[in-house]
Amino acid sequence: MKLYNTLSKKKEEFVPIEEGKVRMYVCGPTVYNYIHIGNARPMIVFDTVRRYFEYKGYEVNYVSNFTDVDDKIINKSIEEGISASEVSERYIQECKKDMADLNIKPATKNPKATEEIDGMIVMIENLIEKGYAYAVDGTVYFRTRKFDSYGKLSKKNLDELEAGKRIAIEEQKEDAMDFVLWKPKKDGEPYWESPWGQGRPGWHIECSVMSKKYLGETIDIHAGGEDLVFPHHENEIAQSEAANGKEFAKYWLHNAFLNINNKKMSKSLGNFFTVREIGEKYDLQILRFFMLSAHYRSPLNFSADLMESSKNGLERIVTSAERLKNLAEKAEGTLKEEEKKLLEGQKEFVAKFEAAMEDDFNTADAISAIFEFVKFINIEAKEDSSKELVEAFQKTLHELSNVLGIILEQKEEILEEEIEQLIAERQEARKEKNFARADEIRDILLEKGIILKDTREGVQWKRA
Numbered sequence: 079m080k081l082y083n084t085l086s087k088k089k090e091e092f093v094p095i096e097e098g099k100v101r102m103y104v105c106g107p108t109v110y111n112y113i114h115i116g117n118a119r120p121m122i123v124f125d126t127v128r129r130y131f132e133y134k135g136y137e138v139n140y141v142s143n144f145t146d147v148d149d150k151i152i153n154k155s156i157e158e159g160i161s162a163s164e165v166s167e168r169y170i171q172e173c174k175k176d177m178a179d180l181n182i183k184p185a186t187k188n189p190k191a192t193e194e195i196d197g198m199i200v201m202i203e204n205l206i207e208k209g210y211a212y213a214v215d216g217t218v219y220f221r222t223r224k225f226d227s228y229g230k231l232s233k234k235n236l237d238e239l240e241a242g243k244r245i246a247i248e249e250q251k252e253d254a255m256d257f258v259l260w261k262p263k264k265d266g267e268p269y270w271e272s273p274w275g276q277g278r279p280g281w282h283i284e285c286s287v288m289s290k291k292y293l294g295e296t297i298d299i300h301a302g303g304e305d306l307v308f309p310h311h312e313n314e315i316a317q318s319e320a321a322n323g324k325e326f327a328k329y330w331l332h333n334a335f336l337n338i339n340n341k342k343m344s345k346s347l348g349n350f351f352t353v354r355e356i357g358e359k360y361d362l363q364i365l366r367f368f369m370l371s372a373h374y375r376s377p378l379n380f381s382a383d384l385m386e387s388s389k390n391g392l393e394r395i396v397t398s399a400e401r402l403k404n405l406a407e408k409a410e411g412t413l414k415e416e417e418k419k420l421l422e423g424q425k426e427f428v429a430k431f432e433a434a435m436e437d438d439f440n441t442a443d444a445i446s447a448i449f450e451f452v453k454f455i456n457i458e459a460k461e462d463s464s465k466e467l468v469e470a471f472q473k474t475l476h477e478l479s480n481v482l483g484i485i486l487e488q489k490e491e492i493l494e495e496e497i498e499q500l501i502a503e504r505q506e507a508r509k510e511k512n513f514a515r516a517d518e519i520r521d522i523l524l525e526k527g528i529i530l531k532d533t534r535e536g537v538q539w540k541r542a
């Protein structure tokens with residue numbers, strides 16, 4: 079499997095640190111608002127990377143943080159007259175809801191910055207001890223020049239960078255390129271006790287600390303949007319490698335930006351859509367499919383036209399899956415002699431799909447392979463096909479779609495009605511002491527992944 083490593087600027091063969099395992103850290107959002115569809119791009123793209131590793135049999139430990147202390151969160155809390163933690167908690171929940179609607183698998187761990195302050199203090203103390211950091215009046219700075227390989231990820235040269243930088247009068251740093259690890263509290267801001275007085279961490283330190291705590295000193299993959307290469311990821315490398323004396327991450331993956339009208343989409347420019355807004359107009363599966371229609375390192379322009387064509391593309395796959403489902407219900411028997419070559423034939427599409435994904439996760443080509451497979455299915459799966467053949471097509475189509483996180487079943491809304499109906503029927507059966515039927519309904523629901531709980535308030539259900 080080849081992936082493009084920002085560090086070497088080349089596609090490299092993926093070799094895991096530990097056989098069969100992937101340790102992966104993806105920088106998550108700052109939670110002060112609903113996430114916008116630009117934020118959704120890394121979430122979708124790296125969830126797909128994770129899914130492909132899992133498809134190949136790897137066990138993936140996937141960590142993605144929530145930055146829940148930040149100037150923007152504090153400003154929002156002042157605007158709304160609520161605490162910063164109320165702001166961040168609210169938007170973490172909203173973000174998780176959007177992620178579920180985008181069929182993004184829950185991370186192994188979603189650490190929050192505010193819950194990891196102790197670890198940050200330990201790492202900062204370690205950096206001071208080693209001479210990589212220094213404290214001045216309650217602020218701690220990283221001594222950038224002391225870290226020899228500073229700039230290795232972004233290919234920036236310290237002297238060139240320095241030429242464009244001036245030290246602001248209120249700053250007491252030794253060098254213009256030094257960056258903040260800890261800052262003193264300001265009135266009305268959240269703060270924590272530290273050896274340097276009351277204050278809060280700078281932004282970069284959280285990822286160094288959480289990555290180490292949950293994944294170890296050296297990890298396989300560190301990922302995020304391309305705007306994070308400098309300074310965020312460059313500073314993370316400096317902090318982690320200076321503190322641990324070890325390589326921080328082996329592969330650095332960065333997605334290109336999602337644009338609107340060919341302009342960078344960002345909150346500060348005001349030209350953005352939230353995932354929630356798009357969800358009001360489209361099924362969010364379409365947004366997911368759209369995001370994967372381009373290679374993750376290519377800029378992608380959001381437009382109604384492209385969403386429309388993604389909608390049609392997705393429909394083609396879903397319709398084919400539905401047809402297979404209907405055929406499978408009626409079909410019978412094992413593979414016929416003349417079907418053997420068809421079973422063999424489908425391997426070509428799987429091979430194409432995998433070749434695309436192994437080439438630095440080229441989801442655009444992987445989708446083309448699925449379209450070709452769908453065309454093949456639509457011709458070769460017939461009313462008189464054997465059950466074995468139809469089910470084999472079904473299984474493959476589901477497996478490939480699952481890598482992209484595309485759900486082929488009917489939407490859940492319909493299912494919910496069905497659930498409520500079955501629960502009502504079960505209640506009736508129990509009233510009539512028809513316990514056999516009541517149990518049967520419980521089992522039918524269980525098969526669909528619905529767990530029932532009888533409570534004093536009535537029957538409650540949840541998805542397994």
Ligand code: AMP
Nearest residue numbers: 106107108116117119302303335336343
């Ligand atoms: P932020 O909340 O700004 O820290 O962003 C969270 C993640 O979204 C980071 O990985 C960013 O690089 C990424 N991101 C932000 N805007 C965009 C965009 N327009 N296109 C793609 N990725 C983005």
Ligand code: ZN
Nearest residue numbers: 105106285310
């Ligand atoms: Zn980060």
